[in-house]
Amino acid sequence: MSNDSMLNTLANGESIPVRDVPETALEVFLQGIVDLTGMGWRIASYFGVPEREGVDLWCILAGSLGRLGVFRSWVEGRLPSITPVCPEAHLFEREIAEQCGIPVDDHPWFKPVRYQRSLDRARDAWGRGNDEPILPGVGDFYRVGGEEVHEVAVGPVHAGIIEPGHFRFQCHGETVFHLEIALGYQHRGIERALINGPQATSMAQMETIAGDTTVGNATAYAMIREGLAGMTPSPQAETIRAVALELERLANHCGDMGALAGDVGFLPTMSFCGRIRGDFLNMTALLCGSRFGRGLVRPGGTYFGCEPGQAAELARRLEEARRDYGGAVELLWDSPSVMARFEKTGRVGSDDALALGLVGPAARACGIVRDVRHDHPFGLYRSFHPPVCVEPGGDVLARALVRWKESQVSMEFSLDRLGSLPGGDSMSACGKMGKGRLAVALVEGWRGEVCHVAITDGAGKFLRYKVTDPSFHNWSGLAMALRGGQISDFPVCNKSFNLSYCGFDL
Amino acid sequence: MIDLLIHLVLIILIPPLLPGVINRTKAAFAGRTGAPLLQPYYDLYRLLRKGTVFSRTTTWVFRAGPIVTLAATLAAALFIPLGNHAPPLSFNGDMILFVYLLALGRFFTTVAALDTGSSFEGMGAAREVTFSCLAEPVVLITLLVLSRLSGSLSLAGILTHSSTTLWLASGASLILLVAGLFMVLLAENCRIPFDDPTTHLELTMIHEVLVLDHSGPAFGMITYGAALKLSILSALFLHVALPLRNADPYLDWLVFVISMILLAVAIGVVESCMARLRMTRVPQMLLAACVMAAFAMILVVR
Numbered sequence: 001m002s003n004d005s006m007l008n009t010l011a012n013g014e015s016i017p018v019r020d021v022p023e024t025a026l027e028v029f030l031q032g033i034v035d036l037t038g039m040g041w042r043i044a045s046y047f048g049v050p051e052r053e054g055v056d057l058w059c060i061l062a063g064s065l066g067r068l069g070v071f072r073s074w075v076e077g078r079l080p081s082i083t084p085v086c087p088e089a090h091l092f093e094r095e096i097a098e099q100c101g102i103p104v105d106d107h108p109w110f111k112p113v114r115y116q117r118s119l120d121r122a123r124d125a126w127g128r129g130n131d132e133p134i135l136p137g138v139g140d141f142y143r144v145g146g147e148e149v150h151e152v153a154v155g156p157v158h159a160g161i162i163e164p165g166h167f168r169f170q171c172h173g174e175t176v177f178h179l180e181i182a183l184g185y186q187h188r189g190i191e192r193a194l195i196n197g198p199q200a201t202s203m204a205q206m207e208t209i210a211g212d213t214t215v216g217n218a219t220a221y222a223m224i225r226e227g228l229a230g231m232t233p234s235p236q237a238e239t240i241r242a243v244a245l246e247l248e249r250l251a252n253h254c255g256d257m258g259a260l261a262g263d264v265g266f267l268p269t270m271s272f273c274g275r276i277r278g279d280f281l282n283m284t285a286l287l288c289g290s291r292f293g294r295g296l297v298r299p300g301g302t303y304f305g306c307e308p309g310q311a312a313e314l315a316r317r318l319e320e321a322r323r324d325y326g327g328a329v330e331l332l333w334d335s336p337s338v339m340a341r342f343e344k345t346g347r348v349g350s351d352d353a354l355a356l357g358l359v360g361p362a363a364r365a366c367g368i369v370r371d372v373r374h375d376h377p378f379g380l381y382r383s384f385h386p387p388v389c390v391e392p393g394g395d396v397l398a399r400a401l402v403r404w405k406e407s408q409v410s411m412e413f414s415l416d417r418l419g420s421l422p423g424g425d426s427m428s429a430c431g432k433m434g435k436g437r438l439a440v441a442l443v444e445g446w447r448g449e450v451c452h453v454a455i456t457d458g459a460g461k462f463l464r465y466k467v468t469d470p471s472f473h474n475w476s477g478l479a480m481a482l483r484g485g486q487i488s489d490f491p492v493c494n495k496s497f498n499l500s501y502c503g504f505d506l
Numbered sequence: 507m508i509d510l511l512i513h514l515v516l517i518i519l520i521p522p523l524l525p526g527v528i529n530r531t532k533a534a535f536a537g538r539t540g541a542p543l544l545q546p547y548y549d550l551y552r553l554l555r556k557g558t559v560f561s562r563t564t565t566w567v568f569r570a571g572p573i574v575t576l577a578a579t580l581a582a583a584l585f586i587p588l589g590n591h592a593p594p595l596s597f598n599g600d601m602i603l604f605v606y607l608l609a610l611g612r613f614f615t616t617v618a619a620l621d622t623g624s625s626f627e628g629m630g631a632a633r634e635v636t637f638s639c640l641a642e643p644v645v646l647i648t649l650l651v652l653s654r655l656s657g658s659l660s661l662a663g664i665l666t667h668s669s670t671t672l673w674l675a676s677g678a679s680l681i682l683l684v685a686g687l688f689m690v691l692l693a694e695n696c697r698i699p700f701d702d703p704t705t706h707l708e709l710t711m712i713h714e715v716l717v718l719d720h721s722g723p724a725f726g727m728i729t730y731g732a733a734l735k736l737s738i739l740s741a742l743f744l745h746v747a748l749p750l751r752n753a754d755p756y757l758d759w760l761v762f763v764i765s766m767i768l769l770a771v772a773i774g775v776v777e778s779c780m781a782r783l784r785m786t787r788v789p790q791m792l793l794a795a796c797v798m799a800a801f802a803m804i805l806v807v808r
Binding site: 150152153154173263267270271335338341345486488490 | 532535536537538625628629632633698699702704705706707708709710778779780781782783785786787
């Protein structure tokens, strides 16, 4: 059987009837994933829907030419692992085991992902009883033996009081042999809450999957709803969404540039970028009244329109921030001591990045051309293509450079789009969701690919809603970046990835 | 008698001012208003009023750490002349005692850190000891060179000997000493580029991580001790670098205070213009300071 006939393809934001998704035998399905990932496809999402007898497995692969491949299979009992030959599947398999309660055979590091119970609470992959408490971070960690090796445990309370996560370092003096990351402290059960949805609260929940990616997640959810209902938002809504997404990227990239400077003790850029980040957040507030873009994106368009006067004011502020931001970042590049600190720190090779399926700036900093806006254009990006910013280094410097380049592109793009804002309504009615359909939405959030997948049942309600945050792909990248590095470099490496804890924990 | 009193008052009151000045300078460079100049004094007052928490796994060593360290640093402060005035205590060979008093303080800070059994503090202790192994020789060699130049064996004689004429006579070796001492001044007082006093990230800390478990008055003693050490080493540095002498003893005190504040501003400027060094580069920098001091020695001895 040829690989292409094994899967059905659809474009980003489209929906297809569930019955059109090819269902294959488990071995063929798993072999298919392995083969296709070797041929340039990569796993965007791979999840299970627990049923009484077994588990319905779904796999969404992202390919070239804007195609998304989807196919499914059925497993009862135990799932054979493909991680040894396809490393990017490793967290997905652990997630399937945890959410659907089936053990995965021959997985090299078979542990819970978020320390949660299975979705239907009927089975448990580790045989834990329903009354047994499941505590995050409790369990075995990878250990290196020997007298000269010591273990350093950091967290879950973070030194900067950001979000909770537990990090275990196996160190030899100052050198890190291995870093293991345990998350799950902020698991809120977003996916479970969406089963049989959407409810009235669903939109608000989507906006808080990761507070710093509000627009990204809200846009993906809106695309799913619109795809399932078969409608397209108005041109003005598409423009406002794209501008808001870019403003979100700008605020976060700017904050990250400042935080990177702060981590190496370079105060001027830290202080300036901290302030300019606030300017970008205030621009989002100008659009919708919320600095983080809450309440802006809604299925059917955007809740707030944009008057020409508002757009002009936004453009004026953007122009001003562009000047300040440029000056602040210039200071950074002009300091040899900063460059010396960034260069060759936390390197991830492009082979590793490809094998782990990294996304977003972390992947682009390893020389991988991977950007949803370019590969699977959605909304306004179907007509306008901001260039993809790539750096080959794979180190902290490369990740900083990618952020700065992307910021410049974002500012240019937003100014252009604000200059030719389409008129008309920003909101149109989003009809009822189709019955028995599957929709996939990919959005390039500032951290990378935000992937939402929805399957509706016979009544037009969500049978399963799967969210894959870019951090889900990228946390392993951070662990790899530390391997063989200095433990004192961890904070700056961590900041250069700046991954989400709550986006991962869901 | 009056000089003795002024010495004691100055060495007790000035130390917290220096971090205040440094922070203000850094804030100005970053375009911020910054904390009040006297903030370190308020912080000390706040800490002294707080309760202290002791971990159950620690022993008396942990409690003794801050006290011994502060006492040793205070004792060392009595040997350093301020301005052009004789210090309260002075005898032949007191420079060795001075270096060892500082080492004693460090020893107790380190041992107290190891006593907690925390992996962070063990790591910090290892770093602190490794780096000070390289910083101590610089101070010792500097004192030896100055001792040779001045023909004296007491700190008072060594440090008040430096003058404009001496700079004209053996400027090359003094320049090397000043450069080496400045690096040690920054390294020993956890300033950028060696350490970041404002960081909250345990994994990158050197000095701060040693005292993570201390709280309340004990932590106040540590903060004060650190400021005191900064002013002692600053005074030492100023004696070599800026031998401003005046006939009027009272004007001398004033010149001394002003030059201390200027040095704090200079440290703030360095901190604002530089990022931290990679941890693996710190020993190399300190080694460079050692080499400079050694060269100064060769220039003097030849």
